[in-house]
Amino acid sequence: MIEIQNAVKKFDGFAALDGITLTVPTGAVYGLVGPNGAGKSTLLRCLNGVYRTDEGAVNIQGEPVWENPALKARIGSIPDDWHYFLQASTQDMMKLYRGIYPTFSMERYKKLEDAFPIDPRKAIRHLSKGMQKQAAFWLTMSCMPDYLLLDEPVDGLDPVMRRQVWSLVLDDVAERGTTVLVSSHNLRELEDVCDHVGILDHGKVLLERSLEQLQDNMVKLQVVFPEEVTEVPSGIPALHASRLGRIHTLILRMNATEAEALLAQYNPVLVDAVPLTLEEIFIYELGGANYAVKDIVL
Amino acid sequence: MQSKTLSSKGLFSPALFRNDLVRFWPLWALYLVMWLLMVPAFQFLELFGQNGWGNATDMQAYAMSGVASMATGAALVMSVGFGCLFAMTLFSYFTGTRAVGFVHALPTRREGLFLTHYLAGAAVFIGTHAITALLTALIWSTAGLGELWVIGLWFLYTTGQMLFFYSFAVLCAALAGQMLAIPVFYGVFNCLVYGMTNLIWLLCQLLLYGWTNPDDPALVVWLTPINKLAQLSWNRWGYSRGSEEYWRFLQNGLGTVGVYALVGVVMTVVALLIYRRRHSESAGDTVAMSWAKPVFRYGVGVCAALSLGQLLYIILWDAFGQTEQSPVALVICMAGLGLVGYFAAEMLLQKSFHILKRSWKGGAVLVAVLILVCVALELDIPGVERRVPTAEEIQSLEFRLYGQDSIYGDSEDPEMIERFLTLHQMLVEERPKDNDWDEDALYGSIGLDYTLKSGAHLHRHYSFTILPSEIEAHAALAEQLTELARDPEVWQAYMKERFEPGRLVTVDMYLDSENRTLTFEGDTAREILAALEKDIEAGHTGAYIFDSKGWSANTYSTNLSFYYRAQEDAGNGNYYNSSYSEDVQFSKDYTYLLAALEKAGVDTERLSTYQNYYDEDYNEYVKEASYQNTYAEESQETPIPDTLTPEGDAAIIGGADGPTAVYVG
Numbered sequence: 001m002i003e004i005q006n007a008v009k010k011f012d013g014f015a016a017l018d019g020i021t022l023t024v025p026t027g028a029v030y031g032l033v034g035p036n037g038a039g040k041s042t043l044l045r046c047l048n049g050v051y052r053t054d055e056g057a058v059n060i061q062g063e064p065v066w067e068n069p070a071l072k073a074r075i076g077s078i079p080d081d082w083h084y085f086l087q088a089s090t091q092d093m094m095k096l097y098r099g100i101y102p103t104f105s106m107e108r109y110k111k112l113e114d115a116f117p118i119d120p121r122k123a124i125r126h127l128s129k130g131m132q133k134q135a136a137f138w139l140t141m142s143c144m145p146d147y148l149l150l151d152e153p154v155d156g157l158d159p160v161m162r163r164q165v166w167s168l169v170l171d172d173v174a175e176r177g178t179t180v181l182v183s184s185h186n187l188r189e190l191e192d193v194c195d196h197v198g199i200l201d202h203g204k205v206l207l208e209r210s211l212e213q214l215q216d217n218m219v220k221l222q223v224v225f226p227e228e229v230t231e232v233p234s235g236i237p238a239l240h241a242s243r244l245g246r247i248h249t250l251i252l253r254m255n256a257t258e259a260e261a262l263l264a265q266y267n268p269v270l271v272d273a274v275p276l277t278l279e280e281i282f283i284y285e286l287g288g289a290n291y292a293v294k295d296i297v298l
Numbered sequence: 299m300q301s302k303t304l305s306s307k308g309l310f311s312p313a314l315f316r317n318d319l320v321r322f323w324p325l326w327a328l329y330l331v332m333w334l335l336m337v338p339a340f341q342f343l344e345l346f347g348q349n350g351w352g353n354a355t356d357m358q359a360y361a362m363s364g365v366a367s368m369a370t371g372a373a374l375v376m377s378v379g380f381g382c383l384f385a386m387t388l389f390s391y392f393t394g395t396r397a398v399g400f401v402h403a404l405p406t407r408r409e410g411l412f413l414t415h416y417l418a419g420a421a422v423f424i425g426t427h428a429i430t431a432l433l434t435a436l437i438w439s440t441a442g443l444g445e446l447w448v449i450g451l452w453f454l455y456t457t458g459q460m461l462f463f464y465s466f467a468v469l470c471a472a473l474a475g476q477m478l479a480i481p482v483f484y485g486v487f488n489c490l491v492y493g494m495t496n497l498i499w500l501l502c503q504l505l506l507y508g509w510t511n512p513d514d515p516a517l518v519v520w521l522t523p524i525n526k527l528a529q530l531s532w533n534r535w536g537y538s539r540g541s542e543e544y545w546r547f548l549q550n551g552l553g554t555v556g557v558y559a560l561v562g563v564v565m566t567v568v569a570l571l572i573y574r575r576r577h578s579e580s581a582g583d584t585v586a587m588s589w590a591k592p593v594f595r596y597g598v599g600v601c602a603a604l605s606l607g608q609l610l611y612i613i614l615w616d617a618f619g620q621t622e623q624s625p626v627a628l629v630i631c632m633a634g635l636g637l638v639g640y641f642a643a644e645m646l647l648q649k650s651f652h653i654l655k656r657s658w659k660g661g662a663v664l665v666a667v668l669i670l671v672c673v674a675l676e677l678d679i680p681g682v683e684r685r686v687p688t689a690e691e692i693q694s695l696e697f698r699l700y701g702q703d704s705i706y707g708d709s710e711d712p713e714m715i716e717r718f719l720t721l722h723q724m725l726v727e728e729r730p731k732d733n734d735w736d737e738d739a740l741y742g743s744i745g746l747d748y749t750l751k752s753g754a755h756l757h758r759h760y761s762f763t764i765l766p767s768e769i770e771a772h773a774a775l776a777e778q779l780t781e782l783a784r785d786p787e788v789w790q791a792y793m794k795e796r797f798e799p800g801r802l803v804t805v806d807m808y809l810d811s812e813n814r815t816l817t818f819e820g821d822t823a824r825e826i827l828a829a830l831e832k833d834i835e836a837g838h839t840g841a842y843i844f845d846s847k848g849w850s851a852n853t854y855s856t857n858l859s860f861y862y863r864a865q866e867d868a869g870n871g872n873y874y875n876s877s878y879s880e881d882v883q884f885s886k887d888y889t890y891l892l893a894a895l896e897k898a899g900v901d902t903e904r905l906s907t908y909q910n911y912y913d914e915d916y917n918e919y920v921k922e923a924s925y926q927n928t929y930a931e932e933s934q935e936t937p938i939p940d941t942l943t944p945e946g947d948a949a950i951i952g953g954a955d956g957p958t959a960v961y962v963g
Contacts, residue, residue: 011579045399045578048403049402049403050398050399050402050403050578051577051578051579052577067308067407067408069307069308069405069406069407069410070308070405071405072403072404072405073405075403075405077403079396079399079400079403081395081396081399082396082400083394083396083397083399083400084400085317085321087321088321095313095317096313096314096317098313099311099312099313099314099316099317100311100313100314100404100405100406101405
């Protein structure tokens with residue numbers, strides 16, 4: 001489990017992390033969402049031991065990450081600007097990773113050779129940005145990490161490779177119980193892979209929920225009331241209501257069963273539950289459309 | 299096993315170590331090749347080349363001094379250059395955000411990362427030196443040479459110096475957040491103490507009356523490592539190659555290298571401590587440590603004020619042809635350039651040109667401090683100008699009187715010291731100006747270096763050009779100056795180590811009016827020297843040193859050169875003969891000397907003074923005389939004797955263009 005308690009990290013007085021508290025359960029795929037400058041990359045750098053927080057604790061499995069080589073050996077990290085040595089090929093970097101990470105698996109490295117169409121002897125600097133990202137995944141996944149920290153991981157990858165990469169990551173989660181913390185400024189991208197989501201803004205966690213919690217707490221319904229009911233009855237606490245012809249679209253803070261029971265009092269002609277997007281959930285969880293969440297999550 | 303333990307604790311990474319050795323091989327190879335060429339390859343070519351050695355002793359001596367010479371000069375240059383390159387290469391990741399993120403995310407402690415990279419560099423240079431030494435030893439052994447300890451000496455010298463400069467550069471890398479800042483810090487820190495000391499002294503020279511720079515204090519020399527280590531190379535030339543003293547000097551020099559090597563180890567520890575506290579996010583900053591930023595900001599400001607500010611002042615003041623210093627102009631120049639330096643440093647730190655709003659207060663503080671320092675010096679708050687030591691404080695005095703001629707020497711005689719103290723006190727009180735030169739002015743300079751009984755030194759230098767209109771105001775001072783310049787004891791102090799009758803060989807006198815040199819030997823020469831001493835005792839000397847007009851009217855344009863023999867240590871237990879000479883200018887007042895010259899056959903009536911010499915008519919006369927003399931000698935075809943004739947005879951030495959010397963026995 002990854003635990004961050006009241007973490008503060010300041011740069012020249014500016015708080016990039018401003019008292020963040022966040023928990024990533026073991027085996028979870030945790031999506032960290034936020035706009036540029038929210039503190040996502042800073043948080044990940046605190047987690048992989050690059051930055052030291054000014055205040056608060058950054059622990060994995062109860063141990064602080066800072067200057068903890070044994071723990072860091074179990075962390076695989078792919079920053080958005082992955083570094084490689086100027087003259088190095090993927091093969092050269094593999095030798096370094098193999099020497100440094102005790103869990104590095106040559107078997108896995110060989111196996112992943114088919115997944116990533118890269119010439120391992122070619123200098124990485126001569127590869128395209130997407131291919132460099134693939135090389136980063138290839139090497140990191142070969143380290144068999146227990147914790148995977150990914151910062152904008154699929155930026156620059158084509159759709160096929162995105163799917164391939166996510167598939168690899170999720171296989172690891174399923175087979176080895178890998179804990180994944182993935183940051184993105186795009187909520188839609190994380191929708192399909194994350195089981196936990198946290199929103200960061202201005203160095204603070206605005207919201208942190210499991211997908212299950214989110215879906216249990218909010219429902220989106222399309223309702224057709226009897227002809228004499230033209231407006232949504234005042235007894236229905238709709239977070240959002242819109243109308244197209246006779247069809248009312250309502251978003252309510254309750255689960256589907258409670259919502260249907262409530263609407264039944266008004267004898268609706270039709271009640272149909274519609275899946276909520278993460279974006280919609282966050283908008284209304286964070287206080288409705290007036291809150292500038294669109295700026296944060298889109 | 300050991301490395302495994304260290305590795306498991308994250309204190310050393312064998313993989314990173316190997317990576318360093320492999321990645322940067324061109325630099326390591328260059329270092330190795332340069333040393334292989336300079337030592338074993340050179341030795342091989344010398345020992346087995348075409349030279350053909352006469353005997354084994356010569357060959358051994360040549361080989362030894364060849365290797366030893368590489369231990370100082372070449373090793374210093376290599377260490378200064380490659381020490382910095384090694385550190386920049388191995389610790390370049392400090393300066394890149396991506397690189398530092400990658401390296402610090404690796405499962406190795408900061409100490410481990412530092413030690414791994416540091417040891418990679420150290421392993422390379424120690425390995426290079428070991429290979430070089432072994433190959434050289436092999437070549438020597440093949441050539442049948444012994445004394446392999448000299449190769450060991452080279453190894454210790456080279457490794458010690460490289461250890462110091464490499465560690466120094468690593469410390470700079472730990473402080474710098476930008477790649478280019480590493481060599482800049484390295485270069486500046488290497489010369490900082492020496493440079494700042496001299497700039498402060500320059501400020502004292504400009505603002506403190508009588509200030510003169512002392513010799514570089516030992517601490518300044520030690521804190522300027524390139525200078526101190528270069529002295530090992532320069533001073534080596536003071537000893538004959540291969541002499542016992544030469545080897546003793548080099549062996550003693552090992553102590554200096556050892557001290558610097560130890561300092562290098564301390565610097566490494568300091569660099570490690572800095573690195574542990576250094577934040578990864580400082581990559582890209584000019585200065586990585588927050589505590590060092592004010593030091594950088596104000597340090598650059600002060601350096602700019604002292605260097606560029608004073609330079610601007612000197613250029614401007616010189617351009618305006620001013621002779622008197624202007625403290626106000628100096629402060630303006632220093633404050634202006636100090637601010638430029640301060641704000642430039644601030645821009646580098648903030649990475650922005652818009653820094654004025656945030657940093658003007660610091661700039662104001664800097665200007666205030668600069669003004670305060672200049673005012674304090676101008677008002678002589680430290681009491682430097684007023685300080686005249688008491689006779690009881692003084693152990694000895696070195697004096698220099700400069701004017702038309704120069705007299706210098708040293709003395710421990712309390713009475714003579716007292717006379718100079720009186721002069722010193724008068725100079726401090728009267729502060730004569732150093733006006734533009736005027737031929738009727740009393741002008742010159744006085745240098746006084748006191749060695750105090752406390753062991754301290756006090757150096758003063760006063761230049762003056764007292765115009766006729768000011769003479770009255772400085773009558774007592776002028777009298778004291780002239781008295782000292784004529785003082786027989788002062789002259790004897792000047793003469794005591796320079797004019798040695800026992801070693802006198804000849805006295806030469808060039809007659810410009812006749813374009814020939816007279817050479818006096820034996821008793822004649824000794825009589826001339828004795829006559830000079832009598833003139834000194836009689837106070838005939840030095841009357842016109844500060845009086846340019848009197849000098850010109852009374853001093854002869856020719857001078858006497860006293861030649862002495864000396865013996866030099868050849869370094870191999872033998873001595874060889876050498877000679878040195880001292881020149882003396884004399885005036886019409888030197889009655890004893892003139893009489894001695896007359897006795898030696900010189901027509902002193904024909905000697906010309908400087909005033910005559912620069913007189914146009916006289917020059918015409920000299921030209922004519924010289925021409926006639928040459929023509930007459932050539933036409934008579936006078937035979938030139940090979941050796942000196944008995945006493946009383948003369949010998950003329952000359953070439954195709956006429957006689958150039960006449961020997962008078």
